[in-house]
Amino acid sequence: MNASTSTETNAVRNAVSAEEWQLRVDLAACYRLVAMHGWSDLVFTHITARVPGPEHHFLINPYGLMFDEITASNLLKIDAQCNKIIDSPYPVNPAGFVIHSAVHEAREDAQCVLHTHTRAGIAVSAQKNGVLPISQQSTFVLGSLAYHGYEGVAIRDDEKARLQANLGRANFLVLRNHGLLTVGKTIADAFLSMYTFENTCQIQIAAQTGGSELTHVDPRIVEGVGHAMKVQTGGLGGSFVWPALIRKLDRTDPGFRQ
Template sequence: MSLKGKVSDAEWQARVDLAACYRLVADMGWGDLIYTHISAKVPDTDFYLVNAFGLTFEEVTASNLVKVNLQGEIQSDSPYQINPAGFTIHSAIHEARRDARCIVHLHTKATITVASLKGGLQPWSQYSMFSLPSLCYHDYEGLAVNDDERSRLQQNLGDTNHMLLPNHGGLTLGPTVGDAFMRFYDLQRACEIQVELMNSGREVIPIPQDIVDNIYAQASVVHSGQTGGQKAWPAMLRKAWRLDPGFCE
């Protein structure tokens, strides 16, 4: 049953954006069956939207997203449950970072590989430059079911927007769904390229640190002062519509 007209306009738009993000992640091949999560804050509330446990990303719609509080307690009349362990990471970050209105956490092969290498992400491509100035790491502690891990996760994250989790995957956050999605896109591409370069067995030409440090100022010019997510997200929404307009139900 559609929730359109039964929730605020702001919540409905958040649901549409988040459902579109799930569909785009599935189309990119970044999904992990029914596992991993993308969460988004309901505007002007302390509630969050996350996928129903048991649905693939291709099945996520604006209406079947589940509304929860920071404890993962369901706040709406929904036939679905969530994976409480899966929401631990998201709730810890949403609690510490009020600017993090969307969090993308995925288990892609490329991010797991690079995160698990000594030295982590290297300045070997233009994509890596978007992540490196705001990148952190959080060591693997198991399936994220220990409440004690929350404080360490928050401390390691600090004010960064990209995280690599050794043996686990990658994570990005942003003030909008579009920003979090595009940040993960850049991180994923950077990791894919690094793996390809390592597999080549050839010597790599690194990007000088001063260029890495100045990339944000250059990106601001390219995006006309907007963030990458704000600039690209309308096009990504159009792609989601072309893939399957059912995400908006």
């Protein structure tokens, strides 16, 4: 870390609460993990996190930076009207603001919203039948899945109400002809959900290219998936795997902490 970067990091860290700084570190880590897994779309998707407190502020990436450039200190803090709370030379992507602010507004339980444009995710989003119950991974998604029709690039505020209605209480959302979105009570939960969602789509596309008839999972298994997930993670959800992911980043890409 050079002197300039250190000064900028300390300036932001000293201006926010310890709780917000930890949230910034975790969100920056999430951006780096998305880049590491190849889910980023240059600079065109977003991960947001609600800042604790009554102000309904949330953190979003500086528009124009690659995901592996995101740090705890350069994340933007904005309000519900897209005004920057801490000054930054970087803008906010209007499409990112519309989608993410809509979810945060409707879902008090959504600390984190993660949206991707991966090839597999978009491919499945374009399929009429959407996510198919053909893998163990898909059962976790199908237990809390919703769909939202494509309305063009999401820059109009009037789409927010329809997106909110379609999402409802689901934690996985297929944006038709567009991509995937997950909602999490924590950043770790949203990341683990997207990891499962993306794998579900990759498996589906791979299975369909095999040319054989696909077998479907018994619907009763999907109904019991909530209990199965709790058993798998010891009831901890995303926080079960998050420390291991942070350790991996600290070994390979520690700049997210700046």
